Amino acid sequence: MEEKYETLKILQKSPNSGVFNLILNRPSVRNAISHHFFSEFPKVLNALDQNPVVAVIILSGSGDHFCAGIDLKDLNFISGDNSGDRGRSGERLRRNIKFMQDAITAIERCRKPVIAAIHGGCIGLGIDVVTACDIRYCTKDAFFCVKEVDLAITADIGTLQRLPGIVGFGNAMELALTGRRFSSQEAKELGLVSRVFGSNEELSEGVFTIAEGIGRKSPLAVTGTKAVLLRSRDLNLEQGLDYVATWNSSMLLSDDLTEAISAQIQKRKPVFAKL
Numbered sequence: 001m002e003e004k005y006e007t008l009k010i011l012q013k014s015p016n017s018g019v020f021n022l023i024l025n026r027p028s029v030r031n032a033i034s035h036h037f038f039s040e041f042p043k044v045l046n047a048l049d050q051n052p053v054v055a056v057i058i059l060s061g062s063g064d065h066f067c068a069g070i071d072l073k074d075l076n077f078i079s080g081d082n083s084g085d086r087g088r089s090g091e092r093l094r095r096n097i098k099f100m101q102d103a104i105t106a107i108e109r110c111r112k113p114v115i116a117a118i119h120g121g122c123i124g125l126g127i128d129v130v131t132a133c134d135i136r137y138c139t140k141d142a143f144f145c146v147k148e149v150d151l152a153i154t155a156d157i158g159t160l161q162r163l164p165g166i167v168g169f170g171n172a173m174e175l176a177l178t179g180r181r182f183s184s185q186e187a188k189e190l191g192l193v194s195r196v197f198g199s200n201e202e203l204s205e206g207v208f209t210i211a212e213g214i215g216r217k218s219p220l221a222v223t224g225t226k227a228v229l230l231r232s233r234d235l236n237l238e239q240g241l242d243y244v245a246t247w248n249s250s251m252l253l254s255d256d257l258t259e260a261i262s263a264q265i266q267k268r269k270p271v272f273a274k275l
Contacts, residue, residue, distance in 0.1 A: 007037040008044055009062070018055030018215040018274075019208060020048055022114075027063025032071035033125050038099060042106035049110045052274040055215030055222075057110070058207055059133060060117040069124025069147055097156050104158050107132040108230055111223040111275075113214055117207045118142050118193070119200045128155070131162035134226060136193045137210075139203050142184040144192065150179045165233065167192055218256035219275035224248075 009025040022044060024031040048054045061067055083089070107114050107129070116130040118138035124147035130136050146163070148155040155176060164172040167190040175182065187193045197203040214222060228247055232240035256272050263270035 005040045005044065007034060007040050010044065010048070013208060017212060018053060019058060019211040020054050020056075021058045021060060022048065024059075024061040024067055027061075029071060030065040030068035030121065031061040031063065031126075032068045033074075034071045035074045038103040042103045042109075045106045045110045045114075049112055054112055055219060055274075056211040057112055057114045058117050058211055059107075059114055059129070060204075061119065063120075065120030066116075066118045066122045066142070067124075067126030067129060068121055069126055100157050104128050104132050107134075111226065113211075113222060113226055115207055115211055117203050119203060121145070123147050124151075124155075125157060127159045127163065128157040130192075131166060132158055135210075137195050137197065137203060137207050138184050138187060138193045139200055140184050140196050140198055142187070142193075142196075143181050144183075144187055145179060145181045146176045147179055149177060163192075166190075216269070216272075218254075218260060218270070218272050220251055220254055220256045220272075223275065224251055 005025070007024065007026055009023040011021040011023065013019060013021060024033075026032060026034070045057075048057055113134045114132075116133040116136040118130060118136065119142055120139075121143055122130060122138075123145045127144060127146050146155060146159055148159075154160075160172070160176060163175070166172075167175070171190055182190075184193065184196045188196050195206070197206050224247060228240075228244045231243055235243060259270045259272060
């Protein structure tokens with residue numbers, strides 16, 4: 001975890017905690033996302049995922065805003081060289097888009113829960129990022145905007161695929177077509193965030209407490225719950241039930257189950273081995 005990154009920072013608030021903070025770290029540009037982010041982000045998430053000390057990841061932004069969206073200075077880099085054959089330039093652009101999509105989907109590939117702690121603006125690509133997170137919280141002064149339509153772009157990194165499942169198809173359509181700014185209260189009403197905190201300090205403390213609580217639970221149960229919920233999104237009821245039955249046939253009978261039952265009987269807190 002000692003490696004330095006251009007767009008991100010990793011912090012462990014307490015040396016005895018399994019909660020790690022992953023921070024978007026370009027405050028001078030309101031954490032606008034550069035092309036370096038798409039290489040660094042999945043690399044960092046994979047490192048955190050493979051670290052047995054890490055139980056839960058809190059994703060936040062440094063400075064006054066969570067994320068201002070794509071760094072407009074990088075659009076030319078991302079779109080690539082459009083000279084020459086149109087078919088080949090189109091194929092290169094498709095590969096770039098798929099590369100960026102994959103970087104955001106790394107949140108879902110990460111076995112550990114990723115919680116978004118949002119303050120200030122969460123705009124454009126910021127929405128792509130938070131909709132891939134497992135839980136979202138924000139401050140009362142946070143605001144959101146699916147901005148791509150105002151830049152003559154069809155959002156292509158995940159918002160149009162994930163947002164409807166969170167806020168409903170009709171709400172997602174309205175937000176994406178209008179590109180309007182909406183408040184933390186509306187985000188709560190839509191189900192985009194689970195809770196609104198009064199200040200950034202309250203957000204930080206509150207989310208850390210929640211993450212600590214999750215981190216004390218069985219890691220097999222936590223990672224299994226995330227995996228099954230994400231997989232069930234794309235399955236019908238019968239398929240989803242079959243999937244979780246298969247999952248638990250290999251994961252249910254574990255030392256964690258024995259410890260959890262013993263702790264209940266003995267009226268003590270369970271202690272689980274790291275994953």
